[in-house]
Amino acid sequence: MSEHRFKIGQAVEYYPPRSMYASRGVYHITAELPVRAGEFEYRIKHPREDHERIAAESDLNELWDARSRSVA
Numbered sequence: 001m002s003e004h005r006f007k008i009g010q011a012v013e014y015y016p017p018r019s020m021y022a023s024r025g026v027y028h029i030t031a032e033l034p035v036r037a038g039e040f041e042y043r044i045k046h047p048r049e050d051h052e053r054i055a056a057e058s059d060l061n062e063l064w065d066a067r068s069r070s071v072a
Contacts, residue, residue, distance in 0.1 A: 004032045004040050005057055012060045014044060014053075022053060026063065 006012055010029045016022035023046050030052055031043035040057045 004042070006032075006042060006060060006062070008032060011063050012044070013063055014046075014055055015059050015061070016055075017059065023049065027053075027055075027060075 006029050008029050008031065011026055012029060013025065014022070014027045015024060025046065027044040027046050029042050030045050033041040033043060033054065035041075037056070042055050042057065042060065043052045044055050044060070045052045
């Protein structure tokens with residue numbers, strides 16, 4: 001594990017752990033954090049929340065823009 005999968009400013013989909021109350025949906029990466037418990041963490045922010053959260057890389061997914069996909 002040498003590089004962060006997500007970059008600052010990138011929009012991602014957040015799937016919080018079941019034990020945590022948090023809005024699911026689109027968040028933005030605000031900071032890349034070091035490895036903890038074997039995976040990178042990130043500081044993320046939801047546009048309708050005043051605070052930031054810390055999320056493990058495994059709780060985040062890339063958002064796919066249909067316009068950027070090539071058509072074969």
